[in-house]
Amino acid sequence: MKDHASLAKQFIKNEARTDWHDETLWFVRQKRDKAAHGLPEWEQLRTWASEIKDHTLSHLDDYLLEFEKNATANGIVVHWASDAAAHNKIIHDIIKQEGITRLVKSKSMLTEECHLNEYLQQQGIEVVDTDLGERIVQFRKEPPSHIVLPAIHLKKQDVSDTFHEHLQTEKGNNDPQYLTHAARLHLREKFIESSVAITGVNFAVAETGGFVVCTNEGNADMGAHAARVHIACMGFEKIIPKAKHLGVFLRLLARSATGQPVTTYSSHFNKPRAGQALHVVIVDNGRSRQLGREDFRNSLKCIRCAACFNTCPVYRRSGGYSYHTAVAGPIGSILNPNLDIKAYSDLPFASTLCGSCSNVCPVKIDIHQQLWKWRQVVTEEANVPVSKKIGMRLMAWVLDCNVNYKVAGKVGRWMMRNLPFLVKNKLNPWYHQREMPEAPKQSFKEWYIKNKKA
Amino acid sequence: MKVGLFIPCYIDQFYPQVGIATLQLLEKLGCTVHFPMQQTCCGQPMANSGFAKYTKGCDKNFVNNFSDYEYIVGPSGSCVLHVKEHLHSEDNPQLAKHIRESVYELTEFLTDVLKVSSLDASFPYKVGMHNSCHGQRGLHVSSMSETVTPAFSKPGQLLQMVKGLQLSYPQRVDECCGFGGTFCVFEEAVSVKMGKDRIKEHAANQVDYITGGDVSCLMHLEGILKRQGSKSKTIHIAEILNSQV
Amino acid sequence: MSGREAILNTIKANKPVATALPFIDITAAITYDDVLQQYKTVLQNIGGSCQELNNEAELQEALQSITASATKVVNVLSATPETIATADAVALEATDIAIMRGVVAVAENAAIWVPEEQMLNRLLPFICQQLVLVINENDIVPTMHHAYEKIDVMGTGFGAFIAGPSKTADIEQSLVIGAHGPVGLQVLIVKK
Numbered sequence: 001m002k003d004h005a006s007l008a009k010q011f012i013k014n015e016a017r018t019d020w021h022d023e024t025l026w027f028v029r030q031k032r033d034k035a036a037h038g039l040p041e042w043e044q045l046r047t048w049a050s051e052i053k054d055h056t057l058s059h060l061d062d063y064l065l066e067f068e069k070n071a072t073a074n075g076i077v078v079h080w081a082s083d084a085a086a087h088n089k090i091i092h093d094i095i096k097q098e099g100i101t102r103l104v105k106s107k108s109m110l111t112e113e114c115h116l117n118e119y120l121q122q123q124g125i126e127v128v129d130t131d132l133g134e135r136i137v138q139f140r141k142e143p144p145s146h147i148v149l150p151a152i153h154l155k156k157q158d159v160s161d162t163f164h165e166h167l168q169t170e171k172g173n174n175d176p177q178y179l180t181h182a183a184r185l186h187l188r189e190k191f192i193e194s195s196v197a198i199t200g201v202n203f204a205v206a207e208t209g210g211f212v213v214c215t216n217e218g219n220a221d222m223g224a225h226a227a228r229v230h231i232a233c234m235g236f237e238k239i240i241p242k243a244k245h246l247g248v249f250l251r252l253l254a255r256s257a258t259g260q261p262v263t264t265y266s267s268h269f270n271k272p273r274a275g276q277a278l279h280v281v282i283v284d285n286g287r288s289r290q291l292g293r294e295d296f297r298n299s300l301k302c303i304r305c306a307a308c309f310n311t312c313p314v315y316r317r318s319g320g321y322s323y324h325t326a327v328a329g330p331i332g333s334i335l336n337p338n339l340d341i342k343a344y345s346d347l348p349f350a351s352t353l354c355g356s357c358s359n360v361c362p363v364k365i366d367i368h369q370q371l372w373k374w375r376q377v378v379t380e381e382a383n384v385p386v387s388k389k390i391g392m393r394l395m396a397w398v399l400d401c402n403v404n405y406k407v408a409g410k411v412g413r414w415m416m417r418n419l420p421f422l423v424k425n426k427l428n429p430w431y432h433q434r435e436m437p438e439a440p441k442q443s444f445k446e447w448y449i450k451n452k453k454a
Numbered sequence: 455m456k457v458g459l460f461i462p463c464y465i466d467q468f469y470p471q472v473g474i475a476t477l478q479l480l481e482k483l484g485c486t487v488h489f490p491m492q493q494t495c496c497g498q499p500m501a502n503s504g505f506a507k508y509t510k511g512c513d514k515n516f517v518n519n520f521s522d523y524e525y526i527v528g529p530s531g532s533c534v535l536h537v538k539e540h541l542h543s544e545d546n547p548q549l550a551k552h553i554r555e556s557v558y559e560l561t562e563f564l565t566d567v568l569k570v571s572s573l574d575a576s577f578p579y580k581v582g583m584h585n586s587c588h589g590q591r592g593l594h595v596s597s598m599s600e601t602v603t604p605a606f607s608k609p610g611q612l613l614q615m616v617k618g619l620q621l622s623y624p625q626r627v628d629e630c631c632g633f634g635g636t637f638c639v640f641e642e643a644v645s646v647k648m649g650k651d652r653i654k655e656h657a658a659n660q661v662d663y664i665t666g667g668d669v670s671c672l673m674h675l676e677g678i679l680k681r682q683g684s685k686s687k688t689i690h691i692a693e694i695l696n697s698q699v
Numbered sequence: 700m701s702g703r704e705a706i707l708n709t710i711k712a713n714k715p716v717a718t719a720l721p722f723i724d725i726t727a728a729i730t731y732d733d734v735l736q737q738y739k740t741v742l743q744n745i746g747g748s749c750q751e752l753n754n755e756a757e758l759q760e761a762l763q764s765i766t767a768s769a770t771k772v773v774n775v776l777s778a779t780p781e782t783i784a785t786a787d788a789v790a791l792e793a794t795d796i797a798i799m800r801g802v803v804a805v806a807e808n809a810a811i812w813v814p815e816e817q818m819l820n821r822l823l824p825f826i827c828q829q830l831v832l833v834i835n836e837n838d839i840v841p842t843m844h845h846a847y848e849k850i851d852v853m854g855t856g857f858g859a860f861i862a863g864p865s866k867t868a869d870i871e872q873s874l875v876i877g878a879h880g881p882v883g884l885q886v887l888i889v890k891k
Contacts (some may be wrong), residue, residue, distance in 0.1 A: 009643040018647065024872055028628070033550045033599065039726050039807075042602040051721040058717040074856075080703035132878060133869035151871065156871040158525065165480035172753065176873035184879055191879070194790040218825045218865040218880025225822035227787040236706070243852040247844040248723060249622065250860075251807075261741060261808030262843075262862050264880065265825075271856035273821055284706045292713030313630045317647050352634025352648075353502065355591035366882045368591075375504030375784045384504075392505045399463060399495035400511025429639040434645040434677025437468045444466040444473035448489055452477070 003185065003346035009100030021153060022316040028149070029310040031259025032360065039251075048248050050364035053301035056241060063206040063239050065281065070209025071280060074271045079281045079358055084114035087283045091116065091231055092123055094279055095196055098229055100273040104190050106198030106213070106220035107131040109147050110233045110283060110306055116198075126189045127198075130219040132183050139166045145320030147327055148257050148306040153319055169263035180353070181375070187219070201234035202303070203249055203279070207242045210270035211280065214253060214263040221267055231279045237287055237300040249303060252362035256305040290338045295373045299334045301363040308357035308367055323347060330357040334370040337378065345382035348374035406445065413439035455568075457485045458520050460528030460537075460557065462669070463495035465639050472565070475696040476529040476560060482696070483568055490519035498536040502635040506540065513550070515543055521549045526557040529692045531589020531667045534559040560603045560692055561667055562595050565608040570615070578618030581689075582656035583610060584666035584675070585628040595667065599628050609667055611693055616694060623653030633674040642674065649678045656686065663689045701782045728842045734806040735888070737840050742809040742886060745863035746876040751836075758833065761887055765831060766796055775799040775819050776833065782818040791820065797827035801823040801834040801850050801861070804886075810862035811886070814855035821857050825865075826852075830881040832861065836890045 012018050036042045068078045081087035087110075095103065103112065103120075105127050117127045117138075129138045133150035137143065139162045144150030151159065160174035169182045180237055199220045204211040211232055213220045223232040242248065246266075254260040272278035291297050309315050309329035320328040325336050325344065333347035348371045357367040378384070398408045415422050416439035424431055442450075457480055461473040480487050495517060497509030516537065520526050528534050537557050543550040564570045585607075589595045596607035613621050632638070632648025637644075653675060656664050664675055664686060672688035679686055700708075702715065710834060725756050731737040752758045766772045771793050773783060799818055802810035811832050815821055824830050853882055865880030 004645075005641045012643045013646050015647075021891060022651070027872065032762045037602050039729055040602070041729060048721045048723055051718070054715075054718045055720045058715050061707050064707065064710070066774050080701070080706055082705055083700040086702055090594050104671070130879065131869070132867045143455075149872075151869050152872070154871070156873070159870050176870040176875050179870055180867060180875040180878060184877070187879060188792070192792055205852075210852070216865065217867050217878035219878070221825040221859070222822070222879050224584060225820075225825065228526075236710075244723065244844070244853075245849045247842070247847045251843050258868070260745070262810050262860065264745075264806075264862050264865055265808070267860075267861040268855075270858075273815075273856065275567070282706075284702075284709075287847065288706060288709035288713055290711060291715075294715070297713075297715060313632070313648050314644055317644050348646075349504075349637070351789055352587070352637050352645075353589040354630035354634075356587075356598075356600060356628075356630070359591065359598055372502065375502070376506050377504075379504035391501060392500055392508055394499055395509060396497075396505070396508040397853060399497070399499070400509075400515050402492045402494050403462070405494040409463075413467060429642040430677070432642055432647075433681060435680035436676065436677065437673050439468065440469060442472055444461050444470035445491065447470050447474060448477075448491075452489070454500060 002324070004318065004322050004350040005346065007322035007324065008350070011319045012317060012416050018317055021319060024152060025310045025316045026178045028170050032256055032307055032310065034267050035255035035259045035261065035426060039293040042297055045248060045252055046362055048363055049252055049362055050301065051423060052221055052240060052245050052248060053363050056239060057297060057300060060236070060239070060291070063241055064236060066206040067204055067209055067239055070207070075278065076209065076272065077279045079279060081281055081283045081285070083285045086116045087233065087281055087285070088119040090281055091198070092120065094229065094315065095125060098196055100195055102126040102128060102194065102198035102200060103198060104128050104130050104223040104227070105192040105198040106200065106215065106223055108198065108233050110200060110235050110325060111198065112144065113285065114283070128187070130190065132180065132217060133298070135187065136162060143326065145328070146306060146309055147304055191222040191226050195228045196231070196234065197227035197229070198231045199224055201232050202253070203246060204234055204239045204280070205243050205246065206239055208270060210268055212246060213269065214265065216264045218265055221265060224269070225273070227290060228275070229277045229279070230272070231281065233281045233283065235287055236282050236284060237302070253305055256307040256360065286339045290335070293338065296334060296338065296370055298365050299331065299370060301365050302331050303363060304370055306361060307362065309361040311356045311360045313354065313356070314352065318325055318350070323350070327370055330367045330371070331365070334367060334374060337374050341378060342382045345378045349376060409443055427434060455485045457487050458523035458526040459487050459489045459495055460493065460520065460526050460533070461489070462485045462528060462533040464532045464673070465529065465669050469690070470671070472529055472669055472690040472692055475690070475692040479692055479696040480527065480576070483564070483570060488523070493519040496533045496536050498533055499635055500585070501536065501540055513543055516541060516555060517543045517546055517549050520553050524556060525563065526553065527560055527563045528557065529560045529667070529690060530669065531559045531586050531593055531595065532670060535588045535592035559589055559593050559595060561612055561666060562593060563648065564612055570612065573612065573615040573695055575615070575695055575697045576617040577694045579662040580620045580622065580660060581613065582622050582624060582632060582658050582659055582661035582664045582696065583613070584652065584664050584671055586666045586668035586671045587630050589667045590628055612695055613691070616697070617696070622659040622661060624652060624659070626655060631671045631675055632672050638674055645674070646678060649674050655686070661686055663687050665691050665694055667691055709773055723844065725844045725848070728844050729807065730841050731806055732742070734839045734841055735836055737806040738804060738809055741806070742863065745809055746866060747809060747863040747884040749888055751888045751890055758887060758889055760788060762798060762831070765885065769795040772796045772798070773827065775817065775824060777877055780819055783823065786820055788826065789823060791826045791886070794823070794827040796829045796831060797823050798831040798833070799824065799833045802838065803846050804839045805843055805846045806836045806839055808862055810860040812846060812850050812858060813861050814858035816855060823882045824859070824861060827881055829883040830861070830864070831887060833886045833887045833889065836888050
């Protein structure tokens with residue numbers, strides 16, 4: 001499988017497109033900055049959110065049980081899924097009873113993580129993704145490249161071509177208003193005829209047994225309130241203790257994600273409507289293992305805002321597909337190695353450890369510190385090439401002993417000055433697009449001995 | 455004031471002028487500067503590559519060289535940050551702790567400890583500030599664009615004291631240059647693209663020099679500038695602050 | 700062992716040492732000299748529009764004017780509850796304008812809390828082409844913290860904070876007002 005470095009290299013080959021992708025996401029970061037700077041209490045909000053999540057993780061089983069008790073008392077059916085397969089099967093079992101072959105689904109990164117659409121398709125059930133960005137990539141048979149802005153990697157002309165093919169819109173008409181309206185009409189039918197709707201969960205509230213779904217488009221609500229069966233899927237870390245905590249999280253979420261003060265709809269589902277079946281599927285899928293990792297459990301505080309994606313200079317210049325996983329970006333790089341350290345051993349290295357991600361994270365996850373820590377785990381547990389291990393040992397041998405260090409330094413510099421072809425060649429990745437630094441005749445130490453040492 | 459001078463390995467080998475400028479500057483400002491001769495490397499290159507377990511030798515050597523100082527000063531945000539966060543010694547945990555608490559990056563030492571309020575320096579050029587990530591987000595030598603906190607900059611404050619210097623900032627005031635340690639070769643495409651984008655923003659300000667607190671960033675930007683045939687150069691802040699009237 | 704047991708047991712074994720909940724100090728939140736003005740400014744920014752009305756009579760007049768050229772209007776304020784509550788998607792699909800009351804409005808983000816008791820039908824505020832929300836100026840609060848103090852979240856089976864008309868920027872970050880929900884939101888503010 002290709003790794004981040006080679007996929008990123010492919011992405012960057014189209015420099016103009018890379019610039020466009022980078023600028024588009026930087027603009028979202030700027031909108032976030034403007035929203036954050038508009039609230040003098042912003043940093044206090046982050047601290048509260050972080051502390052609420054820390055507390056919740058330390059009482060996680062209690063809060064999940066409280067949620068289950070209250071939800072059940074309100075008529076919600078609560079299911080527990082250990083892994084993706086269990087999640088998919090639970091959903092299929094619920095649907096089987098309805099005898100339908102098509103359903104609508106609003107945005108849920110959890111269902112992406114579990115590959116629900118493929119699974120249901122194999123069972124003969126068509127899933128219509130109703131979030132506009134998700135529908136676009138679904139038509140194109142692509143995964144979303146960003147957890148909040150699924151089609152951020154596509155230009156309007158790409159969408160125009162896709163809609164022309166699938167919705168028979170005018171060829172060449174790439175006006176976003178026109179295209180959005182076409183999607184509105186197309187999906188409206190689906191909402192009205194769907195008896196099953198699947199949504200995600202932004203926040204599940206232990207105190208009330210209810211959950212909140214945040215959207216701008218209204219698609220989650222269109223599906224859920226028309227359907228006879230509403231299934232809401234959540235990773236278990238979405239739980240928060242009290243309804244009043246929503247005040248903290250809803251003030252942070254949209255500002256962090258897109259720079260809006262709040263999403264158009266923050267829908268609080270407490271009870272099924274009369275005649276409706278409302279299900280919640282609580283999913284583990286590796287989260288309980290992450291909870292046990294002292295260095296990495298903090299990553300479970302994530303509210304999936306993607307602020308870290310938008311600020312990451314590497315993500316902006318490599319695109320979501322370079323991470324070859326459902327949840328990309330900086331948060332993905334600290335979540336995915338927990339699922340499969342070998343498959344995702346490259347991700348913690350897809351970073352310069354600049355630390356910008358940790359600064360924008362609304363729940364104060366120390367993302368860049370965790371990236372560093374995952375690197376230590378990867379070299380222990382994943383398949384690091386022997387050459388790299390040897391190279392590092394050699395480096396350590398040279399660098400930790402003054403004698404070796406001085407000799408290597410002097411020899412290295414001599415070679416660079418007198419045999420430049422040794423480094424100025426195709427085998428040296430530094431040299432592809434950069435000149436080498438000059439190799440001075442005298443190191444600082446040598447100068448010091450000559451000029452300063454008494 | 456007695457200071458132990460910490461000169462990172464790549465400065466020692468490739469940019470000795472930065473070490474010289476640092477030493478001269480500290481002496482000008484009244485410090486007695488000692489340079490422990492046996493120092494080598496802080497271990498950051500291995501640690502950041504996931505091989506912190508191989509840095510015991512570097513840690514040991516660092517502790518041996520620097521245990522005797524109230525102040526240890528180095529012209530590198532990333533190396534100083536690494537020592538602050540990761541220096542450990544099984545044999546001498548107390549010494550290691552003392553060192554972690556006594557190590558300073560050059561600009562923060564000047565503003566926070568020496569409390570420099572004026573400099574006898576002159577550098578009549580247009581200079582673009584590069585906010586190196588580890589010094590900024592790790593050591594907090596300046597405020598960060600992401601957080602809602604009062605603005606300040608220790609390096610900026612010092613550069614304002616230099617006669618004739620015209621300081622500018624790039625549009626994206628603190629975006630990473632893309633060096634990132636071994637990232638610069640293992641993710642060469644992204645690394646260089648990030649560097650090129652930084653340079654483009656400084657070029658828009660028509661700078662003569664790009665400066666910052668980390669030679670690693672500057673070495674990476676300089677490599678690209680030279681390949682582009684640019685007239686702009688890079689220079690470490692120590693050299694500017696040490697420049698003569 | 701069931702999935703439920705396995706999950707809860709692992710969580711119990713792996714969870715960190717207990718930390719305390721923070722005290723949420725509402726007085727630390729932003730305040731506005733003129734909450735109404737802030738509300739109106741943000742509403743406009745997010746694609747909504749509003750009118751200020753002095754009394755019930757003016758409200759009715761405004762509603763008349765708004766609905767004058769509409770074909771199908773569902774007015775929760777004056778309709779028979781049962782007909783709306785039991786209507787299905789097909790029946791509601793052609794709704795041009797839906798009118799209902801909001802209970803609390805939030806100045807910082809122009810959101811309005813609408814519990815299902817005010818919707819009568821959960822689908823109604825989403826499926827209509829234009830949504831009209833009636834609020835009292837008295838019920839405008841500065842922030843979400845204040846809103847949650849005022850509303851009884853559990854007092855309803857479903858409620859939504861509605862901030863502006865539906866929208867999307869999923870096509871090359873171009874903002875389009877009107878995605879799947881209503882294409883327009885008008886807020887009628889009845890003054891003190």
